[in-house]
Amino acid sequence: MTNSIGPAQPLSLCAAGPLSGDVTVPGDKSISHRAIMLGALAVGETRITGLLEGEDVLATADAMRAMGARISRSVAGEWRVAGVGVGGLLQPTTALDMGNSGTSTRLLMGLIASHPITATFIGDASLSGRPMGRVITPLALMGASITAAPGPNGRQTLPLTITGLCPAVALNYTLPVASAQVKSAVLLAGLNTPGETTVIEPIATRDHSERMLAGFGADLSVETTAAGRIITLRGEAELQPQDIIVPGDPSSAAFPMVAALIVPGSDIIIRNVGINPTRAGLIRVLQAMGGSIVLLNERSVGGEPVADLHVRHSALTGIDVPPDGAPSMIDEYPILFVAAACASGTTTMRGLDELRVKESDRIAVMAHGLAACGIACEELPDGLIVHGSGGDLIPGGATVAAQLDHRIAMSFAVLGLNARRPVTVDDARPIATSFPGFVPMLRQLGATIRN
Missing domain, CATH: 3.65.10.10 (Enolpyruvate transferase domain)
Structure with a gap:
């Protein structure tokens, strides 16, 4: 990188x-990542304008290409993503290099957790020192098998290998820390999981995943209660392609x-x-x-x-x-x-x-x-x-x-x-x-x- x-x-x-x-x-980095990922899981062609063309988002695009999506950029700067459908991710033939992108890593772990494939994540020196345990815990509860390198202070870090379970186990999970990445990883895993996957966040975090999942046609509801925001997603979704302006x-x-x-x-x-x-x-x-x-x-x-x-x-x-x-x-x-x-x-x-x-x-x-x-x-x-x-x-x-x-x-x-x-x-x-x-x-x- x-x-x-x-x-x-x-x-x-x-x-x-x-x-x-x-x-x-x-363009917004959080929205750009999610637009590429959900476009790659839709059936048909998603068009994206204003995409952030920084190294983190390009790492996400490369990873989705490695798992079967067709992604291209026009001379005018419009990105087109031809998706494989929920459940259609393919086995990558090489390790997925995330560079410096923690968002790419954690969200893609969620996608893979409910697909019958195995992927290894690698990254640069900075990313390889960042903790992945907070995402590993709920995805393991959904049935994914994950092995990570031991990091300082007991952290689980990259390189990391995840093997998804299909069908995965629906989960009702309360976030122990306020993290949009953990929330998003669980919801993305829930897309290909039978039944309802629920995330409860006592402290509200950025809601781009919920907005975009609903925009792509996922059956998703959000309820605000005294215990926090309750986000429920019905699995085995069929996502529809979108035109997105970032x-x-x-x-x-x-x-x-x-x-x-x-x-x-x-x-x-x-x-x-x-x-x-x-x-x-x-x-x-x-x-x-x-x-x-x-x-x-x-x-x-x-x-x-x-x-x-x-x-x-x-x-x-x-x-x-x-x-x-x-x-x-x-x-x-x-x-x-x-x-x-x-x-x-x-x-x-x-x-x-x-x-x-x-x-x-x-x-x-x-x-x-x-x-x-x-x-x-x-x-x-x-x-x-x-x-x-x-x-x-x-x-x-x-x-x-x-x-x-x-x-x-x-x-x-x-x-x-x-x-x-x-x-x-x-x-x-x-x-x-x-x-x-x-x-x-x-x-x-x-x-x-x-x-």
């Missing part, structure tokens, strides 16, 4: 005037959004951003900190709420971020740490245990990098306390090790835009996993970049 082969590609930024302009961000990824929009908020004089518009309530936590928190973020032209595209974001430089103030909002913005916390670093006062963020087991330990890596750039912060077991610069330029002048983590790399690149001395990211190659056009976008907005 790009982020593990060849020489490192440093990226260096410092303050160089306001940002301005009108930009778009790549909105802009709110996790990617977070980077130009925070950049505009912290760089004096900035005024930008980010077009066509998904604002699904289960993903919009960062917008709500930044607005609570005093951020000027106005939603324009709100509309629905393919069943997902979408808007254009008008963002202007703002004097941010530190707050205590409610922990119960973490699932709606878990991937955006690294860039929120950057916003907090440029705010007045103290920002406290807790309930972030999940950040310890992402592409890197995002709490520890961000705390170390912020301190190196002159920002006072205190690492907590489940979060971070950041003492902001009061709106002044941060000192900067550090080289930060991004630990092969795309969101860490982009977060420190944005921090550099408000630094007296350059902030250098040691290796920008991982950014291609989710936002291949990140550097050109910053240049389009007026940033000065050395790489």
Whole structure:
């Protein structure tokens, strides 16, 4: 994969005037993964526009090709997926290389768990250290046979081999941790499982899987109760092909959004951003900190709420971020740490245990990098306390090790835009996993970049 082969590609930024302009961000990564997977399980041809063409989603497409789907891209950028039908996945002839994509790995494990095939998953160094036990547990209860490599602290990691059971065993499963990936893996396994598969999530997580499964014709219901959201899927589904328009990824929009908020004089518009309530936590928190973020032209595209974001430089103030909002913005916390670093006062963020087991330990890596750039912060077991610069330029002048983590790399690149001395990211190659056009976008907005 790009982020593990060849020489490192440093990226260096410092303050160089306001940002301005009108930009778009790549298609939503979560929706892109699911569009490819469900298109590959439908009977007929699914057409997808706006697909994120980053390395993670391309890994999903390669895996679905290896299991029988025909997937192609037109010159104009439309993707076409000719599916094999639920139950029709074929035995892959080689290991499935997931690169850096935890979403691909965990969701595909769910698909395979109820098909009579065997697949081995491999990945890069970062993915190979991430825990898979939380997905293995429910899929094993459904009958899948899974062997994984032993990782640190008793983790089950890649390489991993899974043999599905057909017919699998229907499951009623309460999520022990808030995880859209675990929920989705169980529901995807339920597609080819007789009877009803039920997932109960005490804390709501992003609901793209439920929306898209229903859109493809799955028999699915969602009930909100005192115990949480109860999602029930009737198996042996027959999925119908769809025409899908993928909105802009709110996790990617977070980077130009925070950049505009912290760089004096900035005024930008980010077009066509998904604002699904289960993903919009960062917008709500930044607005609570005093951020000027106005939603324009709100509309629905393919069943997902979408808007254009008008963002202007703002004097941010530190707050205590409610922990119960973490699932709606878990991937955006690294860039929120950057916003907090440029705010007045103290920002406290807790309930972030999940950040310890992402592409890197995002709490520890961000705390170390912020301190190196002159920002006072205190690492907590489940979060971070950041003492902001009061709106002044941060000192900067550090080289930060991004630990092969795309969101860490982009977060420190944005921090550099408000630094007296350059902030250098040691290796920008991982950014291609989710936002291949990140550097050109910053240049389009007026940033000065050395790489």
